[in-house]
Amino acid sequence: MIGRLNHVAIAVPDLKAAAARYAGGLGADVGAPIELPEHGVRVIFVTLPNTKIELMEPLGPGSPIAGFLEKSPAGGMHHVCYEVEDILAARDRLVATGARVLGDGTPKTGAHGTPVLFLHPKDFDGCLIEIEQV
Numbered sequence: 001m002i003g004r005l006n007h008v009a010i011a012v013p014d015l016k017a018a019a020a021r022y023a024g025g026l027g028a029d030v031g032a033p034i035e036l037p038e039h040g041v042r043v044i045f046v047t048l049p050n051t052k053i054e055l056m057e058p059l060g061p062g063s064p065i066a067g068f069l070e071k072s073p074a075g076g077m078h079h080v081c082y083e084v085e086d087i088l089a090a091r092d093r094l095v096a097t098g099a100r101v102l103g104d105g106t107p108k109t110g111a112h113g114t115p116v117l118f119l120h121p122k123d124f125d126g127c128l129i130e131i132e133q134v
């Protein structure tokens with residue numbers, strides 16, 4: 001059911017500094033900052049030949065990544081995002097197998113303007129999974 005790896009997300013304490021490291025030493029193609037209040041994050045996408053890296057910092061109180069950065073103040077790998085063709089069919093199949101979809105199960109519009117959902121990390125080997133309809 002899952003398709004391509006859309007992105008790997010890294011939570012960072014300082015987005016500008018992280019983006020400068022990717023643009024500098026790593027020589028990467030680094031995009032502009034995007035604020036996503038509905039998701040409580042500010043992100044910058046780094047485009048690689050085969051996938052993307054999503055650098056993210058908390059935006060506003062109650063950000064879903066605040067707890068993660070409290071535990072790992074230097075930052076760290078936060079989630080992987082897999083593409084799916086039909087997010088509602090994917091959600092229903094996952095729920096039927098016992099996986100927990102975070103939130104109320106209604107997809108939100110993600111950074112690429114398409115519907116996204118998140119799956120609990122405890123149900124996937126300690127890895128938070130985002131699925132994105134493409």
Ligand SMILES: CC[C@@H](C(=O)O)C(=O)SCCNC(=O)CCNC(=O)[C@H](O)C(C)(C)COP(=O)(O)OP(=O)(O)OC[C@H]1O[C@@H](n2cnc3c(N)ncnc32)[C@H](O)[C@@H]1OP(=O)(O)O
Nearest residue numbers: 036039064065067068078102110111112118121126127128
């Ligand atoms: C930009 C839009 C979009 C896109 O289009 O790409 C995004 O990527 S938005 C990204 C940010 N949004 C989200 O992450 C939404 C989903 N996440 C959540 O709802 C929460 O982050 C969470 C997964 C429920 C965790 O929230 P937290 O407040 O940290 O809850 P807990 O403390 O109760 O954590 C429970 C348990 O899970 C462990 N944990 C937390 N985060 C992660 C993680 N990223 N990867 C692996 N494990 C994680 C946490 O350590 C707790 O474990 P225990 O201590 O063993 O109980």
Ligand SMILES: [Co+2]
Nearest residue numbers: 009054081130
């Ligand atoms: Co993401």
